[in-house]
Amino acid sequence: MAGVRLTPVLVADPPLLNTQGVHQPYTPRLIVEVETADGITGVGETYGDTKYLELARPLADRLTGHQVSDLNGLFRLADQVAVDRSRISGQVDVGGLRGVQTADKLRLSVVSAFEVACLDALGKALGLPVHALLGGKVRDAVEYSAYLFYKWDGHPAGVAAEKDDWGAALDPAGIVAQARTFTERYGFTSFKLKGGVFPPEEEIAAIRALAEAFPGHPLRLDPNGAWSVPTSVRVARELGDVLEYLEDPALGTSAMAEVARETGVPLATNMCVTTFAEIPEAFTKGAVQVVLSDHHYWGGLRNTQQLAAICRTFGVGVSMHSNTHLGISLAAMTHVASTVPDLHHACDSHYPWQAEDVLTERLVFDGGRVAVPDAPGLGVELDQDRLRFLHRRWLDDDGRLRDRDDAAAMRVVEPEWVTPAVPRW
Ligand code: GKR
Ligand code: MG
Numbered sequence: 001m002a003g004v005r006l007t008p009v010l011v012a013d014p015p016l017l018n019t020q021g022v023h024q025p026y027t028p029r030l031i032v033e034v035e036t037a038d039g040i041t042g043v044g045e046t047y048g049d050t051k052y053l054e055l056a057r058p059l060a061d062r063l064t065g066h067q068v069s070d071l072n073g074l075f076r077l078a079d080q081v082a083v084d085r086s087r088i089s090g091q092v093d094v095g096g097l098r099g100v101q102t103a104d105k106l107r108l109s110v111v112s113a114f115e116v117a118c119l120d121a122l123g124k125a126l127g128l129p130v131h132a133l134l135g136g137k138v139r140d141a142v143e144y145s146a147y148l149f150y151k152w153d154g155h156p157a158g159v160a161a162e163k164d165d166w167g168a169a170l171d172p173a174g175i176v177a178q179a180r181t182f183t184e185r186y187g188f189t190s191f192k193l194k195g196g197v198f199p200p201e202e203e204i205a206a207i208r209a210l211a212e213a214f215p216g217h218p219l220r221l222d223p224n225g226a227w228s229v230p231t232s233v234r235v236a237r238e239l240g241d242v243l244e245y246l247e248d249p250a251l252g253t254s255a256m257a258e259v260a261r262e263t264g265v266p267l268a269t270n271m272c273v274t275t276f277a278e279i280p281e282a283f284t285k286g287a288v289q290v291v292l293s294d295h296h297y298w299g300g301l302r303n304t305q306q307l308a309a310i311c312r313t314f315g316v317g318v319s320m321h322s323n324t325h326l327g328i329s330l331a332a333m334t335h336v337a338s339t340v341p342d343l344h345h346a347c348d349s350h351y352p353w354q355a356e357d358v359l360t361e362r363l364v365f366d367g368g369r370v371a372v373p374d375a376p377g378l379g380v381e382l383d384q385d386r387l388r389f390l391h392r393r394w395l396d397d398d399g400r401l402r403d404r405d406d407a408a409a410m411r412v413v414e415p416e417w418v419t420p421a422v423p424r425w
Contacts, residue, residue: 004060005033008048009390012162012356013324016149019196019226020419021410025161026401027324032113034121042121043382044113045328046296049403051087055110068118078111097224099274108299115300116332123377130335130378137338141369145190145346146182148175150197156412172209186365189217190346196223200235200425211242218244225251225271228423229258236263245290251422257287268292270321283314290317301336308340320347327359331378338372358387
């Protein structure tokens with residue numbers, strides 16, 4: 001590699017509600033560009049909060065002269081980057097929605113963007129799409145589910161924000177209307193509702209309303225671990241006939257295992273199995289039936305394939321969840337998902353919520369699917385003007401938005417708000 005460019009950006013985000021609070025008007029992401037000695041550039045994207053930037057900079061410094069094809073070497077270099085102990089809790093981080101926070105996981109979340117950027121550059125150099133570098137696609141399009149959120153009409157008055165055209169969704173009728181908009185705009189046929197926002201009865205009613213409006217369509221509910229075991233079991237019983245799966249109803253492997261023992265509804269997770277080290281206990285206890293990869297914190301596309309192979313071995317399903325992200329990450333998700341043989345659940349994506357991007361052309365959902373790009377690399381092109389614009393927003397920020405904090409955003413409206421203790425219900 002001749003050089004690496006790191007560009008933190010702030011991306012507009014609508015006021016989406018979750019159990020911790022509400023999305024801030026702008027979310028940090030990090031765009032990684034690696035440049036080869038031949039002048040080929042590859043791009044990657046990951047979380048952009050300060051704790052990730054702190055690791056990305058020293059890793060970038062070590063990469064001059066490194067081959068983009070040497071991905072194992074890239075991970076070895078990442079292992080050498082020291083992690084500030086104050087950044088990690090070593091346990092399920094109630095302030096985050098991404099499971100246990102460990103030094104390795106932080107490193108993996110960062111190196112994943114470099115891995116994707118290297119694969120993009122390598123693919124461009126060889127004239128091959130990223131999926132071909134991963135062994136080849138087994139499908140031509142990847143199915144995504146609509147990601148429904150309770151949301152306010154707009155960010156609080158007086159808060160600088162972009163306006164979105166989705167309207168409010170704060171009850172079952174609002175959620176059904178939002179789902180209809182998703183199907184009209186993107187053709188999605190399966191639906192995930194972010195729960196843990198209102199008391200379970202209200203969210204049960206929303207799922208029932210969706211089941212009535214879209215009979216037979218796959219439905220999921222994800223309260224991000226906000227419920228106790230008895231509440232989770234009750235919701236599973238009440239919605240058992242309409243749910244494809246229940247996602248992280250309760251927090252942690254033991255609680256999930258207890259829920260699993262009491263219900264036939266499959267349990268999915270992107271919170272209790274987030275590292276390879278967490279797999280043995282969860283699978284032995286039968287705590288989860290579907291693992292949702294996040295290729296950022298699992299450490300990239302090849303690790304996602306390894307996760308899929310382990311899941312297949314143990315008869316556990318695999319799919320992908322998402323967080324606020326841009327088109328580079330969607331392209332990366334699509335390439336790797338296209339290579340996973342047993343992908344029986346639509347992946348979810350926040351992408352429709354992001355009206356802004358750093359690409360010259362946005363990726364398109366057609367019939368709820370993204371066509372797998374066959375152009376060299378990821379098949380996307382960075383728009384340098386847009387990148388500069390979103391980076392300028394990051395530079396101009398006084399530091400308040402550079403670290404995602406949904407509870408802080410909620411305090412603008414409810415000054416007493418603190419991240420709710422778990423279980424909340
Ligand atoms: O963006 O509010 C959100 C989501 O809750 C996200 O942060 C989660 O990581 O979507 C994710 C999930 O499936 O838990
Ligand atoms: Mg989830």
